[in-house]
Amino acid sequence: MALVQLFYSFAVLLRLALSVDHVPVLLWSTHSSLWNSEDTLQEGHVISKRELHMLLQPVFTQDSKNLVLFLQDTLSVEDFTYYSESFGNERPFHNVQGILKSSSSSLVLSAVDCQAISDLLDYLQESVNWKLTAIEESEVSKLEVDTSKPNIFVVKLQPISRLNDISTAKAFAANDKIIGRLTMILQEKGIQFSVIYTAVRPSRILRTLDVVLESRRRLMAIEAQETLQQHPLNVTNGTDICILFNASNFSLTANKTVHVDLTNLTFVSSKVNLSSSVCSATNATLSLNYDGLLDGINSLEIRFLMTNKFYSGSARDWFTLDSVEIVCNTKVARYNVSIISAPAEYSFHCQLVGTSSLYGAKLIPVNSEAKIWDVYISEFQIQGFNIKNNKFSYASDCTSFFSPGIWMGLVTSIVLLWILTYGVHMIMQLTTNSRFDDPKGTALSVPQTE
Ligand SMILES: *[C@@H]1O[C@H](CO)[C@@H](O)[C@H](O)[C@H]1NC(C)=O
Numbered sequence: 001m002a003l004v005q006l007f008y009s010f011a012v013l014l015r016l017a018l019s020v021d022h023v024p025v026l027l028w029s030t031h032s033s034l035w036n037s038e039d040t041l042q043e044g045h046v047i048s049k050r051e052l053h054m055l056l057q058p059v060f061t062q063d064s065k066n067l068v069l070f071l072q073d074t075l076s077v078e079d080f081t082y083y084s085e086s087f088g089n090e091r092p093f094h095n096v097q098g099i100l101k102s103s104s105s106s107l108v109l110s111a112v113d114c115q116a117i118s119d120l121l122d123y124l125q126e127s128v129n130w131k132l133t134a135i136e137e138s139e140v141s142k143l144e145v146d147t148s149k150p151n152i153f154v155v156k157l158q159p160i161s162r163l164n165d166i167s168t169a170k171a172f173a174a175n176d177k178i179i180g181r182l183t184m185i186l187q188e189k190g191i192q193f194s195v196i197y198t199a200v201r202p203s204r205i206l207r208t209l210d211v212v213l214e215s216r217r218r219l220m221a222i223e224a225q226e227t228l229q230q231h232p233l234n235v236t237n238g239t240d241i242c243i244l245f246n247a248s249n250f251s252l253t254a255n256k257t258v259h260v261d262l263t264n265l266t267f268v269s270s271k272v273n274l275s276s277s278v279c280s281a282t283n284a285t286l287s288l289n290y291d292g293l294l295d296g297i298n299s300l301e302i303r304f305l306m307t308n309k310f311y312s313g314s315a316r317d318w319f320t321l322d323s324v325e326i327v328c329n330t331k332v333a334r335y336n337v338s339i340i341s342a343p344a345e346y347s348f349h350c351q352l353v354g355t356s357s358l359y360g361a362k363l364i365p366v367n368s369e370a371k372i373w374d375v376y377i378s379e380f381q382i383q384g385f386n387i388k389n390n391k392f393s394y395a396s397d398c399t400s401f402f403s404p405g406i407w408m409g410l411v412t413s414i415v416l417l418w419i420l421t422y423g424v425h426m427i428m429q430l431t432t433n434s435r436f437d438d439p440k441g442t443a444l445s446v447p448q449t450e
């Protein structure tokens with residue numbers, strides 16, 4: 001019992017230590033230039049109550065003060081990335097995205113201390129003598145605004161049911177419609193206003209692999225009907241598929257002038273020779289051979305060299321794409337790859353991979369031959385190990401912070417926590433001696449027979 005309690009309190013402590021609870025805050029306004037680019041604070045920084053109040057100042061100094069506060073129960077910045085595209089038939093953040101884009105000023109804060117949000121309404125009421133109106137979702141269309149006074153409208157959005165991805169997307173889409181409708185009404189009335197969209201708590205997103213796989217599968221099924229022509233490239237070891245590779249655009253430029261678009265050859269017409277590819281449990285090489293491409297390029301081979309290794313600190317296997325080689329007319333251009341790694345059971349996805357330093361995963365030239373090529377691969381996805389059912393596994397994305405280093409840190413702290421918990425448990429098991437020498441009671445007699 002004590003152990004359970006202890007463990008529970010450690011879990012709470014750990015949670016506190018790992019993350020101050022924070023939520024994203026979206027601000028936009030019809031007033032122009034309320035915020036300048038310096039306000040876009042560094043990623044990874046949790047904005048404190050005081051900083052948030054500073055950022056809200058420009059809203060209070062406008063002539064016509066109307067503020068709408070959309071308050072949801074839970075929201076995390078991952079929701080915007082995960083549900084940003086259309087999801088099944090829903091388009092969860094369609095209106096919000098559009099409004100943010102078209103607003104005269106807008107500011108997206110990805111992490112604001114939750115404490116600042118729970119005190120936000122009190123703070124707002126203290127700062128200006130607002131007329132506060134709470135609006136129910138059903139009353140949005142009948143909104144009356146008296147612009148002679150500063151107004152604050154508080155709209156409590158419906159709770160997000162996070163049973164599964166579909167219900168979550170639906171709930172977001174419903175709230176998004178309310179936001180869109182109210183914004184439209186205020187705009188039609190010609191009222192100047194500012195908006196805050198946030199939530200009371202962050203969402204604890206614990207997506208199980210199955211849920212993600214299921215939704216990916218569903219999405220892929222929809223896409224497959226629409227585009228029959230493009231399919232991922234596959235390499236077999238004779239019996240099973242051992243390498244999968246996909247991209248929406250795969251092109252090269254030599255000497256800044258010669259463009260070679262390999263997308264159709266690779267993924268549509270499959271005019272690529274894969275016979276030099278190699279698969280094993282520890283090494284995999286995807287070799288793409290094209291011939292008779294253009295004048296001046298008689299043969300072109302592109303190799304992706306992958307390895308699968310056990311990293312003891314993380315207690316699991318990781319696969320990495322170690323290097324990329326372009327062999328053109330027997331000259332070899334070699335690149336190191338910046339950060340392509342994923343747990344070995346996963347695939348790896350990155351929106352942009354190539355030689356430009358702006359891309360999510362970079363190809364770093366190792367020899368002078370490499371400098372003549374520009375590589376551009378969009379919607380890159382690769383898997384060289386542990387392919388199940390001839391399909392990509394769950395994709396670890398280059399934008400996520402899922403790296404061997406972080407994994408090692410997590411595993412190490414969990415192990416240390418267990419040791420500590422065990423130690424404290426042992427200490428609590430120690431009981432005081434039940435029989436001390438009591439002067440009033442009968443003396444403790446020690447038989448001295450020999
Ligand atoms: C593997 O690729 C071939 C074309 O090279 C294609 O016909 C086949 O459907 C692919 N298999 C899978 C499981 O994607």
Ligand SMILES: *[C@@H]1O[C@H](CO)[C@@H](O)[C@H](O)[C@H]1NC(C)=O
Nearest residue numbers: 236237238239240241242386
């Ligand atoms: C191909 O790979 C599968 C799974 O990794 C393995 O079971 C099979 O023996 C391999 N086949 C050949 C011909 O190497």
Ligand SMILES: *[C@@H]1O[C@H](CO)[C@@H](O)[C@H](O)[C@H]1NC(C)=O
Nearest residue numbers: 220223230232246247248379
């Ligand atoms: C492969 O990439 C194309 C283009 O991005 C995409 O339409 C398709 O769904 C992808 N296929 C798989 C199986 O991921």
Ligand SMILES: *[C@@H]1O[C@H](CO)[C@@H](O)[C@H](O)[C@H]1NC(C)=O
Nearest residue numbers: 248249250251261263264376
């Ligand atoms: C791939 O990108 C290049 C340059 O960005 C473009 O010229 C080409 O048309 C694209 N190819 C496809 C198939 O979209």
Ligand SMILES: *[C@@H]1O[C@H](CO)[C@@H](O)[C@H](O)[C@H]1NC(C)=O
Nearest residue numbers: 254255258296297328329372
């Ligand atoms: C690029 O330029 C170099 C030297 O200027 C030349 O040797 C090479 O053949 C060119 N490559 C292509 C693909 O045109």
Ligand SMILES: *[C@@H]1O[C@H](CO)[C@@H](O)[C@H](O)[C@H]1NC(C)=O
Nearest residue numbers: 229261262263264265268269
């Ligand atoms: C690739 O194929 C598609 C359809 O098959 C075609 O519309 C497109 O123009 C082709 N792109 C290139 C660069 O050849």
Ligand SMILES: *[C@@H]1O[C@H](CO)[C@@H](O)[C@H](O)[C@H]1NC(C)=O
Nearest residue numbers: 272273274275276277289291
């Ligand atoms: C593919 O390349 C290998 C050698 O690299 C060659 O033996 C084979 O004939 C080629 N296949 C095709 C279909 O061109």
Ligand SMILES: *[C@@H]1O[C@H](CO)[C@@H](O)[C@H](O)[C@H]1NC(C)=O
Nearest residue numbers: 280282283284305306307322
């Ligand atoms: C795997 O690749 C490494 C270097 O990339 C090499 O040293 C090793 O011999 C390779 N192992 C196999 C089984 O091919």
Ligand SMILES: *[C@@H]1O[C@H](CO)[C@@H](O)[C@H](O)[C@H]1NC(C)=O
Nearest residue numbers: 323335336337364365366367
């Ligand atoms: C490329 O990687 C190798 C092996 O990891 C390393 O020795 C080399 O210094 C790297 N080169 C560059 C230019 O980063």
